[in-house]
Amino acid sequence: MAILRQGEVVTACRDLQRHTLEGIHGDLARLIYIASTRDYATGRYHHDGLSFRCGPDVASKALAICHKEVFLIVALSSLEVLVSNLEDYARSSGEGLAQFIRTWAELQPFRVVVPLDCDKLTLEMFVSNVTVALMLLRSRIQPSG
């Protein structure tokens, strides 16, 4: 990979923020979006619009940086905010809330949104918080049990 200039990457991050991330509602949805641009086999990120404007290497690096930042925001956010984010995301997915909670609790798709070089403590914090948030959401729709 060619040596990337920091200025280009910063500009690409701002571009991504302005043109894409600002249009997505909620940090959790942003996190899932950025993670979905990552190739699971190589760990590289792909974004057509950003690659066209900045080149694929700069775009990949900018996405990796934004991924890390958004992940930290979500992992360190309060449970109250996370539950609200999760509920918004569930409602925007078009599935019923109960079905969404069941799927997320069983398949744990949130584990694949973790950035590549995340430290163990932050990863555990994130997984733990989402698990508790799912339980809280479930208790809201099934108060008796």
Next chain:
Amino acid sequence: MSTSLLLPILLGLLVILAAGYFLFRDRKGIAPAAYHNGTLVPNGDPSTRSIPTRVAEKIFEPADFEFVRNSGSPEALNLFQRERRRLALLWLKHVRQQAGRVVRNHAQKVRMSKRLDPAGEFEIAVRYYSFLGICGLAWLLLHFLGPVTIRHLVRYAAGLSSRLPGLTNEATVALGGESDPLPEAGDRKWPF
């Protein structure tokens, strides 16, 4: 009383007095807790602190606990307490390993050095073993009381561990060696 019995007692008293002195001095140096409306308000800009420090704040802060307790779901509260206890134990292991690494590195340098500062080494040893003792106590209490209740004890333990790199570096410089780079700013000061 025979001298064979008196000597260990005197030594023991000396160690206890020294530990008390260093611990009291530490206590004065640590910033007081800052909670406002149940939310932790750390000293300084959050972006300047290291990630493990910020995760630790989250583990031990009472705001999430209050939120889950007010949700009225005993199942969720149970899960939350279990999860936070697990995370707290993980964090405790992490800081113990960090402190152990610092002291082992220092011990290696001391062994190779010809100059020794017994008072400095004694202070490092007292702080390190006090830290281990408090970690042990925190580990025990975590199982009975949970992370939120023991947050002040953990803050104190973190304060002790965060002073170790600075102390060992000072001692290394006094020995005539090169100091290790200190951990990033966030690791040196416990924010709550």
